[in-house]
Amino acid sequence: MEFQHELVIPDEGLPFKFFLFEGSQGNYVREKHWHTSIEIFAVMEGSLTFYLNDEKHPLKAGELMIINSNEVHSIDSPEENHTAVLQIPLKQFEDYFTAHRFIRFAANEQETDSQLWRLIREMYKLYGKRGTGYEFKIRSFYYDVLYLLVNHYRLDEAGEQEVRHSRRLDALARITSYMREHYQEELKLTDVANMFGYSDAYLSRMFQKYANVNFKTYLQDIRMTYAYRELLNSDKTISQIAMDNGFSSSRAFTREFQKRYGILPSEVEREK
Known part of the structure; x- marks a missing residue:
């Protein structure tokens, strides 16, 4: 797909x-x-x-x-x-x-x-x-x-084929919903796979097939989305924003931010 x-x-x-x-x-x-x-x-x-x-x-x-x-x-x-x-x-x-x-x-x-x-x-x-x-x-x-x-x-009924198709995508949706609720924690592929009854390899394939990215990239997307919002709308330091949103350090956050947006977090702060 x-x-x-x-x-x-x-x-x-x-x-x-x-x-x-x-x-x-x-x-x-x-x-x-x-x-x-x-x-x-x-x-x-x-x-x-x-x-x-x-x-x-x-x-x-x-x-x-x-x-x-x-x-x-x-x-x-x-x-x-x-x-x-x-x-x-x-x-x-x-x-x-x-x-x-x-x-x-x-x-x-x-x-x-x-x-x-x-x-x-x-x-x-x-x-x-x-x-x-x-x-x-x-x-x-x-x-x-x-x-x-x-x-x-709203439709009161749905076709069986439509329900089957939705189920395949819904399995990943439940996992990504869990990741959005716990993105501030240390989430590992193995732990998430075990929680939903999958092997590491199967969950990795699921992300590649249906999300077109790997598990780590998807998790970083969630963290960066929330971190960027805080950077724009709060007075927290860059280090605090990094730690509050699941990044291992302010250096890791800065590196990822610059890779995605082409500027440093500190440049966004100066423009507020």
Whole structure:
């Protein structure tokens, strides 16, 4: 399988991740990938094309696309566009799962799609301004989105083949969820493999096959994501940030940071 698992971490202080699609300037392709979160793309301006399970879905302004958990998809963005992306952790829907920790959402009537699109547009406006108390208002729109999804988009049944496909990816998703919850600890491949009943070799192959990276790289991705957030939003020292996020030393953190971002952590601190 030639696709990657995308790491999705909610925005700080909010139960979801919300952002402007990175292909807004055009001439951009996001290769095949998957994630456990539910994802909604809502095009504000311009257009782009989704490939969902190899089916082509062109989108223009005023339209949206719902990506289910563990659905492999890619995106072609040749022209400029403004597209809001809402990523919802799967656990938000625990009370509505079918068997096997499974839930699916499907396209709905145009009137309902328009209603959902307008809610995300309002979230987009609030998120851009981030005025006083915006977190309260954006949450209200977010919960309206969840209400629409479970009442108008949720499928009560799913095909057996679809469930089997999701199970294969869900096995790795449970492991990566555990890693996100314990990334500050010393996590070793052997310990994680034993915890989930796998051999070291099998777990290594699972990461390479379904996440397209090895165990260590995936763990470093998690640690760096949280460390970078702290670097931007806290007054902690670089050494403290390194230790709090699972790095063995500030030197190891600095080395990894420079390799990924091309600058030193201290340069980010000076720009705050």
